[in-house]
Amino acid sequence: xxxxxxxxxxxxxxxxxxxxxxxxxxxxxxxxxxxxxxxxxxxxxxxxxxxxxxxxxxxxxxxxxxxxxxxxxxxxxxxxxxxxxxxxxxxxxxxxxxxxxxxxxxxxxxxxxxxxxxxxxxxxxxxxxxxxxxxxxxxxxxxxxxxxxxxxxxxxxxxxxxxxxxxxxxxxxxxxxxxxxxxxxxxxxxxxxxxxxxxxxxxxxxxxxxxxxxxxxxxxxxxxxxxxxxxxxxxxxxxxxxxxxxxxxxxxxxxxxxxxxxxxxxxxx
Numbered sequence: 001x002x003x004x005x006x007x008x009x010x011x012x013x014x015x016x017x018x019x020x021x022x023x024x025x026x027x028x029x030x031x032x033x034x035x036x037x038x039x040x041x042x043x044x045x046x047x048x049x050x051x052x053x054x055x056x057x058x059x060x061x062x063x064x065x066x067x068x069x070x071x072x073x074x075x076x077x078x079x080x081x082x083x084x085x086x087x088x089x090x091x092x093x094x095x096x097x098x099x100x101x102x103x104x105x106x107x108x109x110x111x112x113x114x115x116x117x118x119x120x121x122x123x124x125x126x127x128x129x130x131x132x133x134x135x136x137x138x139x140x141x142x143x144x145x146x147x148x149x150x151x152x153x154x155x156x157x158x159x160x161x162x163x164x165x166x167x168x169x170x171x172x173x174x175x176x177x178x179x180x181x182x183x184x185x186x187x188x189x190x191x192x193x194x195x196x197x198x199x200x201x202x203x204x205x206x207x208x209x210x211x212x213x214x215x216x217x218x219x220x221x222x223x224x225x226x227x228x229x230x231x232x233x234x235x236x237x238x239x240x241x242x243x244x245x246x247x248x249x250x251x252x253x254x255x256x257x258x259x260x261x262x263x264x265x266x267x268x269x
Contacts (some may be wrong), residue, residue: 003206012216028044037092049162060115074134074160076105076129093265094160094188097126100169100248104133111250116258123263125158126227129171144177151178155185163263168192169223169247176200182212188268192259193223193247197230205233210257215266217252224249238264 015114041233061079075161095117097108108114117124130150141147151174152265155163164187167175172194179189180200190214212234214225219243240260245252 006155007246014024027040034088035069045099046184048174049266053240060118062109062114067143068153070140071130071136071138073082073130073154074105075125077123077125078109078152080118092269093269094163095125095265096154096158096160096163096165097124097127098165098167098171098175099132100171102127103168103248104131107251113250113254113261116262117265120265127154139220144173145151145181147174148181150180152185164188164268166190166192167194168250168262170195170209172227173195179208179210179212180204186210188213188264190264191221191227191231192216193227194249195223195227196230200230202230202233205230206235208234210234211264211268213260214239215249215257215260216241217247217249218243219245220231220247220249223247230247 059081063077063079063080064074065077066074097105097113099105099107105128106124108124108126114124114126128135130141141150162185165178167190169192172191173190173196174193175191176196176242179186183189187210187218189210191212192215193216212231214228214231214237216228216239216243224247228239231237242249242256242260245256252259
């Protein structure tokens with residue numbers, strides 16, 4: 001009787017060890033299943049909506065290339081492809097985008113700006129300024145006059161007639177001298193809190209006849225307000241403040257920025 005009791009207890013002990021071992025093996029899988037089931041997996045439609053921001057249309061191709069030498073300037077161009085597979089040759093306006101210090105031409109591609117303008121019938125190009133992105137640094141552009149000549153050469157190489165120049169932040173060091181020295185070469189000018197505006201006088205701005213759109217973010221109390229004080233002296237200027245946006249207001253409020261930009265381009269036709 002005693003031996004039978006001992007044998008039964010041993011069997012129960014072995015079974016207990018086996019059950020504990022099996023649970024030990026299964027515990028990570030159980031925990032993983034519990035974790036993944038608590039993750040909110042987006043529906044396909046929701047994912048599609050999320051991807052729309054900055055997404056390039058399937059009808060638009062981004063071409064890349066270089067112009068000039070010393071430095072060789074990298075550019076991106078959005079090309080609208082027609083149903084027969086050939087690129088569209090109908091362009092309403094030529095628009096060239098310059099970038100800020102923390103960005104490159106890739107910014108305008110990822111934001112969807114280049115594709116949007118191309119779909120709207122405009123020729124849209126963004127360049128990497130010297131020392132940024134794929135364009136090497138150049139020591140020959142320290143003087144404002146050199147930077148003006150640099151942009152003029154870019155226009156010539158890209159076969160621009162009278163482009164609309166879109167300039168944000170740091171790129172104002174290039175765009176503002178050009179606007180004041182040769183504004184007649186531009187169909188329009190779009191400023192997004194450009195740098196370098198305080199280097200020129202009120203009288204110089206008042207002589208500019210280029211239609212100008214001044215965009216800045218509500219919370220950009222530095223370059224946004226500083227550039228506004230100068231650029232609003234341009235006779236044919238209009239001001240748009242994007243509520244809730246910071247210095248890079250086009251990133252904070254892309255839909256509002258695109259709407260304002262397209263409206264301005266529509267007025268320049």
